[in-house]
Amino acid sequence: MSENAEHTSHSQGFYIAIGIGLLVGTATTVGAAFVNLGPFNPIIALLIATIKATLVVLFFMHVKGASEKLTGAVVVSGFFFLAILLTLSLADYLTRSWR
Amino acid sequence: MHDSQTTTVEHEAHNPALLHHFADAQQQKNAASLGMWLFLVTEIMFFGGMFCAYLVYRLAHFNAFAAGSQQLSIWMGATNTAVLIVSSVTVVLAVKAAEAGKRKLLVGYLVVTVLLGMTFLTVKGFEYREKFEKHHVPGPTFKFTDTFDDNGKQIPVNPKEAQLFFSLYFVMTGMHALHMIIGCGLFSVLAVLAWKGHYTPGYFTPIENAGLYWHLVDIIWIYLFPLLYLISRHS
Numbered sequence: 503m504s505e506n507a508e509h510t511s512h513s514q515g516f517y518i519a520i521g522i523g524l525l526v527g528t529a530t531t532v533g534a535a536f537v538n539l540g541p542f543n544p545i546i547a548l549l550i551a552t553i554k555a556t557l558v559v560l561f562f563m564h565v566k567g568a569s570e571k572l573t574g575a576v577v578v579s580g581f582f583f584l585a586i587l588l589t590l591s592l593a594d595y596l597t598r599s600w601r
Numbered sequence: 602m603h604d605s606q607t608t609t610v611e612h613e614a615h616n617p618a619l620l621h622h623f624a625d626a627q628q629q630k631n632a633a634s635l636g637m638w639l640f641l642v643t644e645i646m647f648f649g650g651m652f653c654a655y656l657v658y659r660l661a662h663f664n665a666f667a668a669g670s671q672q673l674s675i676w677m678g679a680t681n682t683a684v685l686i687v688s689s690v691t692v693v694l695a696v697k698a699a700e701a702g703k704r705k706l707l708v709g710y711l712v713v714t715v716l717l718g719m720t721f722l723t724v725k726g727f728e729y730r731e732k733f734e735k736h737h738v739p740g741p742t743f744k745f746t747d748t749f750d751d752n753g754k755q756i757p758v759n760p761k762e763a764q765l766f767f768s769l770y771f772v773m774t775g776m777h778a779l780h781m782i783i784g785c786g787l788f789s790v791l792a793v794l795a796w797k798g799h800y801t802p803g804y805f806t807p808i809e810n811a812g813l814y815w816h817l818v819d820i821i822w823i824y825l826f827p828l829l830y831l832i833s834r835h836s
Contacts, residue, residue, distance in 0.1 A: 521690035580642035
């Protein structure tokens, strides 16, 4: 236990670097919204959002390097159930016109 | 296993915040963190339901949702995204200051976080005011006229379908704003307690867990912003 006690904290510079990365991501996604990429507009916007969310979960919420594996399992299960909610609902609504 | 009586005495001497039913401070911290994450999972599912409703209705009424989305101010949304990201950085630095036992720095970061949260809510307030002025608030006064695409071609929009977009806009951003208000209250209380010296390098779990909540609210906005403001600019 004791060797895990001071595990999660990174340096101040590291957190600021992640913050700058998130701001760059925001600027990129706003810039991309003004370019007409057809069906790729939503894909790129949601891809950037997912990268940003992953950075926040891993480094700001300290899931990467958490001492308790159970916490990691709970986090993954949360997103897993969200994925079930979205995929099954959209699998229904997206295919209703296929007759 | 240790003899229970000796461990209790030992821990009382070491860390007054350690409750008697935990073996050590690390176990107590892990339990609190696990409980917080279970709560956050329920929050993910709560907002997930609204995201799912938004996606389903966006598929069903694509033109109206695109026209509605184009009425939102991309710059106010982007500003608020940046404000929230900076506030997430100040939260994580607050946790770090608590870990290092720097009391004044901790209070400073908590106060800056509350101020950034209020900045977000102020910008949101201006956005809501604009919606009232343009009669884009769902209800008897709701009005929505046809819009024009990039080539000046008229796109007919059913106002009832546009009203659905704005209903989802207000419910999703409204629930998010409510979470922001709760977060601001939470951090205000923590700032006062931190000022009084409640948190030590051996015990700052409330700061960490409030931080987890704040980051989740940030993540929800990270998805709300592209879904509501960005993905329907070209359609």
